[in-house]
Amino acid sequence: MSGHQCGALVFFLSSKAFTPLDHFGVRCAVVLVPRMIPLIDSPQVAIALAVRWRRARAFVLISMVGVPFLLSLVCLCFALLPHLQVAEVPWWSVIPVLTAAAAGLALVVWLRRDGLADPASWFPATVLMTGTQLVLGVVPGFGIAVRTATGTAVAVKALLALGVLGASSAWPLARRACRSLLASPVAELGSTPFRLVFRSSSSRIVIGTDRVDWSFHADGGRLDAGVSFRHLHDVSVTVKSISQGDRLALVLRTSSGTWAVPAEEAAVVCELLRLRKVRWEQRVEAAVEQERARYLEMLEMLGAARATSTTDDGSVAVTVNADGIATSIELAEQIRGRNPQLVSADLMACLEQARAAVREHVQDLMVERYVSSPTKKELSLLAQQVPAQSAA
Numbered sequence: 001m002s003g004h005q006c007g008a009l010v011f012f013l014s015s016k017a018f019t020p021l022d023h024f025g026v027r028c029a030v031v032l033v034p035r036m037i038p039l040i041d042s043p044q045v046a047i048a049l050a051v052r053w054r055r056a057r058a059f060v061l062i063s064m065v066g067v068p069f070l071l072s073l074v075c076l077c078f079a080l081l082p083h084l085q086v087a088e089v090p091w092w093s094v095i096p097v098l099t100a101a102a103a104g105l106a107l108v109v110w111l112r113r114d115g116l117a118d119p120a121s122w123f124p125a126t127v128l129m130t131g132t133q134l135v136l137g138v139v140p141g142f143g144i145a146v147r148t149a150t151g152t153a154v155a156v157k158a159l160l161a162l163g164v165l166g167a168s169s170a171w172p173l174a175r176r177a178c179r180s181l182l183a184s185p186v187a188e189l190g191s192t193p194f195r196l197v198f199r200s201s202s203s204r205i206v207i208g209t210d211r212v213d214w215s216f217h218a219d220g221g222r223l224d225a226g227v228s229f230r231h232l233h234d235v236s237v238t239v240k241s242i243s244q245g246d247r248l249a250l251v252l253r254t255s256s257g258t259w260a261v262p263a264e265e266a267a268v269v270c271e272l273l274r275l276r277k278v279r280w281e282q283r284v285e286a287a288v289e290q291e292r293a294r295y296l297e298m299l300e301m302l303g304a305a306r307a308t309s310t311t312d313d314g315s316v317a318v319t320v321n322a323d324g325i326a327t328s329i330e331l332a333e334q335i336r337g338r339n340p341q342l343v344s345a346d347l348m349a350c351l352e353q354a355r356a357a358v359r360e361h362v363q364d365l366m367v368e369r370y371v372s373s374p375t376k377k378e379l380s381l382l383a384q385q386v387p388a389q390s391a392a
Contacts, residue, residue: 005378032108033057038116039193048188052181056119060178063126066112067170071133074163075100076142081156082148093144100137103129119178120197120206126174130167138163185268190275200264205250207273210280212252214261228282231255235273236263237266301365307358309350316343318350320358326351 030083037232039051040046075097090238107129115125142160182189182196189196196207203216206226213226233253240249240260248266252259263269305322315335319328335343 013137031305033060033116037192040191042191045188045191048186049181049192050051056177059173059180060111060122063170063173063177064107064115064122066135067126067130067166067173068100068107070166071130071138071163072097072100072104074159074166075133075137075141077159078138078145081145081152090144090148092140092149096137096141100133100141101389103132103137117193118195118361119181120195122178123171123175126170130170131178134163134167185265185272187268187271187275190272191279196272198265198269200262203262205261205269207269207276209276212273212276214250214252214259214292216261225259227252227254227256232277235270235277237270249313261318298365302362305358305365307354307361309353309357311346311350316346316350318347318354320351320354322358322362324355324358326354 001054019170035054035057036046037049040049079097080092092280107125110125115121138160142156142163145156145159181194182198185196185198193209198207199203204213206213211226211228212232213224215222215224217223231254233255234251235253236251238249238251239258240262241246248264249260250263250266250270252261302322306319306327308317308319308328310317313334315332315338317328317330318326321327329347331343
């Protein structure tokens with residue numbers, strides 16, 4: 001292993017195993033964009049993609065964090081310049097500042113929550129938000145500063161030029177960030193949570209974490225299709241003859257038929273898609289095993305569920321199981337000589353009380369601990385019906 005790989009491995013292990021602490025033992029703030037690719041557990045994958053991620057991370061920080069902050073700062077300067085000469089400034093002069101700050105904050109929040117997993121959306125998101133800052137923040141702020149501040153025309157124009165250049169530079173940097181990460185696809189990308197988009201002159205292939213979509217030109221038109229991994233049976237590579245000559249194509253065998261999608265690097269994309277499908281199958285199997293374990297645990301707990309009801313004098317006690325069936329009836333000595341009808345009434349009262357108690361216990365097990373909120377009300381009614389049906 002080379003020195004660069006050893007260094008990357010040490011950095012990966014240190015970033016996974018340790019949390020940076022300051023001098024007082026307090027956790028440092030989480031970095032906005034992690035230094036290592038998020039949601040990666042394999043050191044080999046982290047090492048293979050370390051250089052790509054480092055370059056893409058730098059472009060992301062500049063285009064989606066640095067530039068929006070710069071544009072907000074420019075708008076703030078536009079709002080503060082009139083204060084140098086005028087005591088009172090209209091309240092609406094701060095609207096461009098708030099608009100630019102809100103757009104920049106929205107971009108950063110989106111990047112932190114969902115954007116890191118979707119490199120293909122970095123460019124349109126950057127264009128949208130920085131364009132909003134430019135149109136609704138920088139330009140109106142420039143107009144307000146020009147009308148209310150005198151003698152600062154050069155500074156105001158310089159700030160306008162800085163804002164325009166900043167916004168226009170963010171767009172190619174965001175595009176380059178995506179290309180730095182996804183250009184020249186490698187199989188290790190299949191182990192990442194990214195939505196992968198591969199474009200060629202005649203096709204577009206989008207590989208997600210649970211499905212693949214594609215579009216390509218055919219018979220003078222454009223076909224758009226997609227399939228989930230559940231219905232994707234096999235992936236291979238073949239040579240497809242077209243008017244321009246023979247080209248490699250990705251063959252997708254699905255439940256609805258076979259598709260041949262032209263791809264420039266079909267072999268690598270094929271391997272990457274296979275890896276994604278294997279990881280999806282592993283997640284599905286793990287989810288099924290988890291649900292099976294939860295189901296068996298629920299059955300065990302329901303099998304052990306019991307409720308007992310006793311009369312006030314302790315002469316009659318009835319125990320029922322989770323199905324509302326009496327499993328034990330205890331009669332004390334003091335029932336001797338008592339009217340059988342009264343004893344029968346006590347038995348039925350204890351039986352109903354025990355069933356009500358076990359019904360609440362079953363409801364707590366099925367609803368409060370194992371069921372999500374949207375279905376709690378429905379299963380609550382079901383839990384109340386089960387003992388009643390069993391008793392009937």
